[in-house]
Amino acid sequence: MSEAIRERRGKKKRRKPDQEPEPEFQIAPMIDILLVLLVFFMSISSTEVLQSNKEVNLPIAKDAKESKDNPGQVIINITYTPINDATSIEVDQKRYQSPGELVPLLQSKVAINPLTRVLIRADKDVKYEVTRQLLEAVGASGVGNVTFSVVDKDGKAKPS
Numbered sequence: 001m002s003e004a005i006r007e008r009r010g011k012k013k014r015r016k017p018d019q020e021p022e023p024e025f026q027i028a029p030m031i032d033i034l035l036v037l038l039v040f041f042m043s044i045s046s047t048e049v050l051q052s053n054k055e056v057n058l059p060i061a062k063d064a065k066e067s068k069d070n071p072g073q074v075i076i077n078i079t080y081t082p083i084n085d086a087t088s089i090e091v092d093q094k095r096y097q098s099p100g101e102l103v104p105l106l107q108s109k110v111a112i113n114p115l116t117r118v119l120i121r122a123d124k125d126v127k128y129e130v131t132r133q134l135l136e137a138v139g140a141s142g143v144g145n146v147t148f149s150v151v152d153k154d155g156k157a158k159p160s
Contacts (some may be wrong), residue, residue: 072113074106074143078122078130087130099134106141117145 056090077090089096096102109116118138138146 012015072109072116073119074116075119075121076102076134077128078120079096080123080125080127080133083123087126089134099130099137102137103141104136106138106143110142116143117147118143119147119149121149 008073050073074091079088079090080086081088089099089102089104093143106116106118120131122134
């Protein structure tokens, strides 16, 4: 009897693995991911578009260099209206009467990100006095990185 038991134990049936079904292409998760990416990029691009102001006629600088994007960047638009000789300052779609009003805003940005950069988009007809006051306000707020946006001779905008 012991021999019969040994034979049974020795002859084990080996199961063949079940064939795996061919993988199916799941389109619904891919569409979900693509829609999330689309919404993300649309929201990012619309914020950048809102920060630039088409009313600003940038000065020409043919030797300007492209700058790198900075996540802690604050864009300041300075427009000039020759009809009433008025200058307006705009940051994040909010108008300010004088450059001194920007100091608390910029100080809060520097407190969040010490590497905050200010990009000044000043109209080419803005008086030097306004630009000087703005630079003093930026310096008083603790920002150490200031760039000016200009256009090259082809009329293409470049932050310099």
